[in-house]
Amino acid sequence: MFSRSLFTKSFRATAAVCSLLLVSGCGLFADSSDSSSSNGFNPPDLKAQSKLGTPEGQVNLINWAGYVEDGSTDPKVDWVTPFEKQTGCRVNSKVAASSDEMVKLMKSGAYDAASASGDASLRLIASGEAAPVNTDLVPNYKDVFFGLKKQDWNSYNGTMYGIPHGRGANLLMYNTQEVSPAPTSWSAVFDDASKHKGHVTAYDSPIYIADAALYLSETKPGLHIRNPYALDQQQFDAAVDLLKKQRPNVGEYWGDYLKEVSAFKSGDSVVGTTWQVIANLAASEGAKVKAVLPQEGATGWSDTWMISAKAKHPNCAYKWMNWVISPKVNAQIAEYFGEAPANIKSCDETSDPTFCDTFHAMDESYWKDIAFWTTPIEQCLDGRTNVKCVPYSDWVQAWSEIRG
CATH class of the missing domain: 3.40.190.10 (Periplasmic binding protein-like II)
Structure with a gap:
């Protein structure tokens, strides 16, 4: 059973200091031309939200421990409170102990979004629990590494079913x-x-x-x-x-x-x-x-924020997805949890200047040798x-x- 335990001790990377790779126009922002290769995999024909409406005042999330921090675990670690103040969306979160539990909770219809791993995402897509995502409504998506876009575990037929969060x-x-x-x-x-x-x-x-x-x-x-x-x-x-x-x-x-x-x-x-x-x-x-x-x-693993097809607070959910992949917040989450960030600009925001080198965040050749968790079907x-x-x-x- 997939379990993601909270990292509660701070640490500094022990790798030797290397200069960060300066990337500009190197194709790291480009969309992959490949879409899901799941031939014969036919999820329900759901439509992505076309535009953002008025925030509903709250959002209910299922997440891995360490992904939704409000200062209660560590007073110095809080990216929830600024989000609530900026958007007016109160965050209600529940930590899942396993991918199986996350799928079960999403099926209850009580949650708006989940930080699904690849061993759960196709199950959510196939069952119609996860809705397609309109990436145009997530401005920070344009800065997500292309190696995380339109992959087998987070897309179908060229359509994204979530927003990449990080990878390891x-x-x-x-x-x-x-x-x-x-x-x-x-x-x-x-x-x-x-x-x-x-x-x-x-x-x-x-x-x-x-x-x-x-x-x-x-x-x-x-x-x-x-x-x-x-x-x-x-x-x-x-x-x-x-x-x-x-x-x-x-x-x-x-x-x-x-x-x-x-x-x-x-x-x-x-x-x-x-x-x-x-x-x-x-x-x-x-x-x-x-x-x-x-x-x-x-x-390896790559987590994806997926929005529920039954979401009662979809506008706040979209705002949350954009928030967690904004450069500074995505850097905070990546360092706290211990993973490569999804947003390439996050590497300029980490407190440890060697962090992205240690976690190979910008080395796409490194990730080509990683077979990311994908739900077997x-x-x-x-x-x-x-x-x-x-x-x-x-x-x-x-x-x-x-x-x-």
Whole structure:
């Protein structure tokens, strides 16, 4: 079950200071020419809002912890109060513990928008819970990195179904004193996992099956895996089998990343999947760790603010979506949560001048090696029409069997 735990400790990036890339006219603002490749995926024919009306006075949000901060968690962290004062829209927010919970809450009709991850977004689109978004009503959208626009997890048929919030990669972290030589491949947690039996850690979610599929796409080319979220039954069974073989070597499956920091500090975990923010925090607290992007690439996550098709306060919701990707606010959120911002101009607003370098915010070549979480559906996302792919519900069942 996908869990996003709040990062409650501040930290400064430990990477060496690098000059920020100056970008002008380099295509980073351009829209991708590709739209959703979900052939045969037919969501309800809903229309995007054509113009903004009078703000309704409030907005009800479902969000990951750390995305909607009003100073109650940390008095120094508050981008909600300025929004309320500027727009007259009072913010009511509920933290979701998982993507499944977020989908369920959106279906209740009680919420106007949600910060959906890629393992939930297609479910919301397919069920008609999420409405298309008129990006012309979100002025800051023009400054969103093109690599986040019109992607499989946030669009359909060239139409955006949300506003990108940020992105991150699932990296390989290892204890530099216990793991030698330094790993450069995901084989460290799969084929070679027995070398660190009981001290391997893995992300606790059905979507982690995609990590195994991505590894197999490079090591078992005969499986012909082109997209780790588009797996036919044979490909899916191979990924599940790999994870079942990995299971005896896993000491802990993590969802709360503060617990992963503790595990690497104590030595309970010495190698496994992680996020850049975890690696930074663990290193700042004395853990001898490094995080790398393996040679096979990696999976990753990109969150999208999606507006409910049943929204009772759509005008305030649109104002919120524009607010959270405004340069200064998006920078605040990115630094607080630990992710690359969605707005390219945010890199000029971070308090840490090295932040965007550390999180590869402006390096589009880096993100080309990241397979962002996308909800698996029967209509194969890689374009195949001669087979059915395994839907997410089966991923959930298989994950339960893997975890035991």
